[in-house]
Amino acid sequence: xxxxxxxxxxxxxxxxxxxxxxxxxxxxxxxxxxxxxxxxxxxxxxxxxxxxxxxxxxxxxxxxxxxxxxxxxxxxxxxxxxxxxxxxxxxxxxxxxxxxxxxxxxxxxxxxxxxxxxxxxxxxxxxxxxxxxxxxxxxxxxxxxxxxxxxxxxxxxxxxxxxxxxxx
Numbered sequence: 001x002x003x004x005x006x007x008x009x010x011x012x013x014x015x016x017x018x019x020x021x022x023x024x025x026x027x028x029x030x031x032x033x034x035x036x037x038x039x040x041x042x043x044x045x046x047x048x049x050x051x052x053x054x055x056x057x058x059x060x061x062x063x064x065x066x067x068x069x070x071x072x073x074x075x076x077x078x079x080x081x082x083x084x085x086x087x088x089x090x091x092x093x094x095x096x097x098x099x100x101x102x103x104x105x106x107x108x109x110x111x112x113x114x115x116x117x118x119x120x121x122x123x124x125x126x127x128x129x130x131x132x133x134x135x136x137x138x139x140x141x142x143x144x145x146x147x148x149x150x151x152x153x154x155x156x157x158x159x160x161x162x163x164x165x166x167x168x
Contacts, residue, residue, distance in 0.1 A: 047078050053165030056157050060146025065161035070138045079138055092142035094118040098126035099138040121158055128159050134166055
């Protein structure tokens with residue numbers, strides 16, 4: 001049975017990859033995957049402080065950014081686990097995130113992003129972080145869908161939330 005919350009994805013008209021849009025993992029699957037990847041070594045990793053930005057609401061959709069300083073991918077997983085423990089965040093229609101970690105020894109960035117069903121939003125969030133030249137940080141933007149399609153405005157709100165929490 002499809003997850004009703006996940007059917008709110010807005011699709012851009014010019015997107016030629018329509019066949020990819022059918023699969024949207026349920027939020028519960030992500031939590032199970034996170035729990036599955038949790039190992040005892042994660043318990044040793046220190047949980048970084050998590051900062052929550054101010055929510056932005058437009059046409060009954062609400063966006064809120066969360067930020068944590070991270071230096072390892074294990075810390076990224078720990079922060080995501082901690083955020084998903086909050087029932088309000090776990091119940092968000094989309095939890096879009098991106099992180100950038102600077103590797104001193106290789107003089108490169110370790111970076112990744114996740115759309116969580118909001119097509120291209122994770123890549124745009126990562127691009128914003130690259131433009132602002134931020135590193136050693138994880139940004140998660142939660143969206144609670146309000147029933148009205150926002151079109152391209154949703155990306156503006158996601159980026160504004162992320163930018164605000166980064167500036168703070």
